[in-house]
Amino acid sequence: MSENLQTEVKKICQACGNDRTRMMDIVRAVQQQFGQVSSEAMNLIAKSVNCHRVEVESVVSFYAFLSKKSKGKIVIRLCNDVVDKMAGVDRIAEAFKKELGIDFGQTTPDGKITLEYTPCIGMCDQAPAALVNDEVITYLSTDKVKELIDDIKKHYDPAKLKHRLGDGNNADELVHSCVHNGVRKKGRVIFSEYKQEAGLKNALAMSPVEVINEVKTARLRGRGGAGFPTGMKWQFTRAATGNKKFILCNADEGEPGTFKDRVLLTERADMLVEGMTIGGYAIGAEAGILYLRGEYAYLRKLLEKVLKDRRDKKLLGNNILGKQGFNFDITIQMGAGAYICGEETALISSCEGLRGDPKTRPPFPAQKGYLGLPTSVNNVETLCCVARILEMGAAWFAEVGSKGSPSTKLLSISGDCRLPGVYEFPFGIKVTDLLKEVGADDAQAVLIGGPSGQIIGPNDYNRTICYDDLATGGAVVIFGPERDMVEIAAEYMEFFVEESCGYCTPCRVGNVLLKKYLDKILAGKGEPEDLDILQKLGESIKTTSRCGMGQTSPNPVLTTLKNFRKIYEAKVKKSSDGMQPNFDIRKALADGETAANRQSVIYTK
Amino acid sequence: MSEHITFTIDGVEIKGKAGQTILQAADQAGIYIPRLCYLSELIPHGSCRVCTVIVNGKPQAACTQPITEGMTVENDTPELKEHRRNIIDMLFVEGNHYCMFCEKSGNCELQAMAYRLGIPAPKYPYLFPEKDIDATHPDIFIDRNRCILCGRCVEASRDIDHKGVFEFVGRGINKKVAVNAEANLKDSNFKVADKAADVCPVGSIIKKRVGFAVPVGQRKYDSKPIGSEIENKK
Numbered sequence: 001m002s003e004n005l006q007t008e009v010k011k012i013c014q015a016c017g018n019d020r021t022r023m024m025d026i027v028r029a030v031q032q033q034f035g036q037v038s039s040e041a042m043n044l045i046a047k048s049v050n051c052h053r054v055e056v057e058s059v060v061s062f063y064a065f066l067s068k069k070s071k072g073k074i075v076i077r078l079c080n081d082v083v084d085k086m087a088g089v090d091r092i093a094e095a096f097k098k099e100l101g102i103d104f105g106q107t108t109p110d111g112k113i114t115l116e117y118t119p120c121i122g123m124c125d126q127a128p129a130a131l132v133n134d135e136v137i138t139y140l141s142t143d144k145v146k147e148l149i150d151d152i153k154k155h156y157d158p159a160k161l162k163h164r165l166g167d168g169n170n171a172d173e174l175v176h177s178c179v180h181n182g183v184r185k186k187g188r189v190i191f192s193e194y195k196q197e198a199g200l201k202n203a204l205a206m207s208p209v210e211v212i213n214e215v216k217t218a219r220l221r222g223r224g225g226a227g228f229p230t231g232m233k234w235q236f237t238r239a240a241t242g243n244k245k246f247i248l249c250n251a252d253e254g255e256p257g258t259f260k261d262r263v264l265l266t267e268r269a270d271m272l273v274e275g276m277t278i279g280g281y282a283i284g285a286e287a288g289i290l291y292l293r294g295e296y297a298y299l300r301k302l303l304e305k306v307l308k309d310r311r312d313k314k315l316l317g318n319n320i321l322g323k324q325g326f327n328f329d330i331t332i333q334m335g336a337g338a339y340i341c342g343e344e345t346a347l348i349s350s351c352e353g354l355r356g357d358p359k360t361r362p363p364f365p366a367q368k369g370y371l372g373l374p375t376s377v378n379n380v381e382t383l384c385c386v387a388r389i390l391e392m393g394a395a396w397f398a399e400v401g402s403k404g405s406p407s408t409k410l411l412s413i414s415g416d417c418r419l420p421g422v423y424e425f426p427f428g429i430k431v432t433d434l435l436k437e438v439g440a441d442d443a444q445a446v447l448i449g450g451p452s453g454q455i456i457g458p459n460d461y462n463r464t465i466c467y468d469d470l471a472t473g474g475a476v477v478i479f480g481p482e483r484d485m486v487e488i489a490a491e492y493m494e495f496f497v498e499e500s501c502g503y504c505t506p507c508r509v510g511n512v513l514l515k516k517y518l519d520k521i522l523a524g525k526g527e528p529e530d531l532d533i534l535q536k537l538g539e540s541i542k543t544t545s546r547c548g549m550g551q552t553s554p555n556p557v558l559t560t561l562k563n564f565r566k567i568y569e570a571k572v573k574k575s576s577d578g579m580q581p582n583f584d585i586r587k588a589l590a591d592g593e594t595a596a597n598r599q600s601v602i603y604t605k
Numbered sequence: 606m607s608e609h610i611t612f613t614i615d616g617v618e619i620k621g622k623a624g625q626t627i628l629q630a631a632d633q634a635g636i637y638i639p640r641l642c643y644l645s646e647l648i649p650h651g652s653c654r655v656c657t658v659i660v661n662g663k664p665q666a667a668c669t670q671p672i673t674e675g676m677t678v679e680n681d682t683p684e685l686k687e688h689r690r691n692i693i694d695m696l697f698v699e700g701n702h703y704c705m706f707c708e709k710s711g712n713c714e715l716q717a718m719a720y721r722l723g724i725p726a727p728k729y730p731y732l733f734p735e736k737d738i739d740a741t742h743p744d745i746f747i748d749r750n751r752c753i754l755c756g757r758c759v760e761a762s763r764d765i766d767h768k769g770v771f772e773f774v775g776r777g778i779n780k781k782v783a784v785n786a787e788a789n790l791k792d793s794n795f796k797v798a799d800k801a802a803d804v805c806p807v808g809s810i811i812k813k814r815v816g817f818a819v820p821v822g823q824r825k826y827d828s829k830p831i832g833s834e835i836e837n838k839k
């Protein structure tokens with residue numbers, strides 16, 4: 001076994017050129033083959049790529065899909081996102097526990113199946129859902145869990161799982177997935193007919209500067225949520241000095257409630273790659289990296305095929321479409337389960353084979369990005385827009401939408417509504433119109449932009465979705481009248497606690513404290529002062545955190561405190577005796593009593 | 606870019622050099638911006654966030670933010686003091702800090718910062734985490750109960766000692782400093798003379814057998830608050 005490990009790890013490292021910067025590929029491969037990256041494997045990897053052992057451990061311990069301890073051949077990861085909880089994931093969890101005879105975080109005694117929870121896997125419109133290794137299983141029911149486990153036990157091969165195939169490319173033999181696209185509304189930019197290669201041909205007929213100007217004229221802003229003007233980002237990257245430049249596509253769609261990029265990667269991969277190629281031409285990059293979240297590994301083969309086909313058609317590679325000197329190709333970098341890697345500098349760290357810690361800014365990626373070289377990181381939807389802008393022209397692109405937010409936006413809609421799915425709306429749509437369209441007439445609250453966005457109530461439903469009002473990367477989650485908004489806020493805080501990289505104090509500790517106070521309030525032990533503490537603590541986290549995650553993570557608390565204050569106030573009360581209501585003297589004494597092996601005299605009875 | 610850059614901190618005009626950070630320029634001018642993870646010999650880590658200042662209306666870490674001509678920096682404001690207190694509070698409840706019998710007491714930057722900012726006791730609930738200690742090394746002791754994850758040891762070992770003895774593992778609230786060995790510090794090539802043995806701001810990396818060489822009462826922060834050495838330059 002040990003000798004086998006030695007040979008195989010060496011082989012894996014060699015296949016990655018013994019390159020330290022390809023650590024992610026190496027540890028992923030070792031994990032896949034051995035169900036763990038053991039202590040011994042870490043030593044072997046460190047030796048092969050010439051780094052310290054603790055550096056390997058640092059990476060392995062950071063990503064949820066990697067582990068030092070052994071996991072089963074099959075790892076079932078049940079998504080426990082808020083929307084899945086609303087769809088009854090607790091019943092599903094019980095069914096899994098019953099069928100497997102183990103709890104979450106455990107492996108079956110035969111060592112074959114591991115059961116875990118995982119945060120949002122991008123299937124909120126078909127919740128509850130789970131990952132079985134790389135396979136996605138949607139619309140889980142207790143019956144389906146039983147069938148699934150019976151099926152797995154027959155072959156222990158996720159590829160052989162019986163399920164209905166989804167629509168579109170989900171049914172392609174390379175994807176073979178039960179996921180369905182759920183496109184409910186096709187707009188003019190992303191989901192209308194487009195002419196392949198036209199955008200790229202037009203781009204190559206222009207100078208790179210002209211391409212950047214076209215994108216600037218279209219006033220395209222990043223679709224990931226931050227909304228930075230894409231043309232400007234490209235201009236900075238083009239102007240920066242560096243002997244190589246890179247364009248990175250951020251396909252790490254981790255914001256709970258977002259799944260529009262999933263559909264683009266499935267149905268618009270060509271458009272996306274075309275957008276990346278145009279970007280490469282514009283900024284002067286020869287290499288692109290598509291950073292694909294670990295949860296979307298089921299799409300990898302399809303994406304590889306798209307890249308290969310485009311290479312065959314001379315749309316990637318050297319002298320693309322006969323344009324002398326324009327060489328550009330794309331590789332796929334897999335993630336391994338870390339929300340923070342959607343932050344652009346954390347994504348770069350991950351591509352470099354490091355923990356997904358965000359980097360210090362300045363320098364910005366446009367100056368010093370991937371491997372210290374000028375880099376542009378763009379969202380999947382942004383790059384799809386680029387392909388269309390170059391195909392149809394800036395004026396066409398900006399014809400719809402609102403003044404400060406031209407064109408359309410994909411929204412992923414889920415939660416308490418009749419028609420969850422992906423919608424392409426023009427920017428500027430009112431929340432109330434959106435709710436009507438998706439079948440949610442009695443919404444108590446709407447989450448716009450995922451938990452890092454804001455939770456609004458009916459008073460704000462006449463507001464519009466655009467960069468200047470309610471900005472969003474695409475997640476819209478609807479909460480019906482029966483939901484407890486404090487509980488929802490607490491659930492989202494649990495997500496941030498789980499996903500903080502831990503680099504800076506406020507995000508690492510502050511989110512834990514916010515969650516603690518919310519739990520106290522939910523347990524009926526909250527005092528009026530706690531609301532003030534929540535507010536001030538939340539503001540401190542937002543002000544002092546190092547990256548966008550901590551700067552937005554208190555939002556579920558702060559926006560519910562603002563928009564649903566009455567619900568909070570009804571849950572807290574001044575204690576009558578002036579004592580701290582959360583102090584339980586019996587509980588505090590219990591440890592001492594255990595140690596002393598007798599009950600305390602004063603406090604019995 | 607001109608060699609000299611003029612900007613203001615709390616309305617006071619400061620002259621700095623191109624390439625300096627806000628913290629460096631402020632230190633030179635005798636203005637103290639509270640900080641914990643920063644150490645002048647190391648590349649700023651920017652992780653504790655105590656040095657957060659408001660630059661042209663936007664929060665930034667003074668230790669990593671370069672100065673630019675005409676920028677306005679707010680440092681000593683009630684709001685920032687409150688945020689800094691909250692961060693110090695967080696660091697206290699995140700670990701298990703027992704100042705009264707820690708041998709670093711009086712020399713500890715976390716403790717000194719709490720005193721400077723007027724924190725008699727943390728206001729948040731303690732998290733009481735289980736942390737491990739490593740006493741295997743003959744000359745050095747690691748107590749992770751007191752670690753504030755500032756990263757100084759990681760950087761000093763990597764960039765000054767060129768050894769890479771320390772690295773962060775885990776993430777979020779479970780993040781911790783690990784050593785470059787299967788398990789224990791004794792199995793690494795760490796030496797008591799290493800720079801990394803000298804940089805810990807708290808009582809987490811401690812040299813054995815020297816703990817009370819300087820008696821309590823005569824220690825660094827016993828008579829003057831932390832930061833006075835910088836303010837005295839003015």
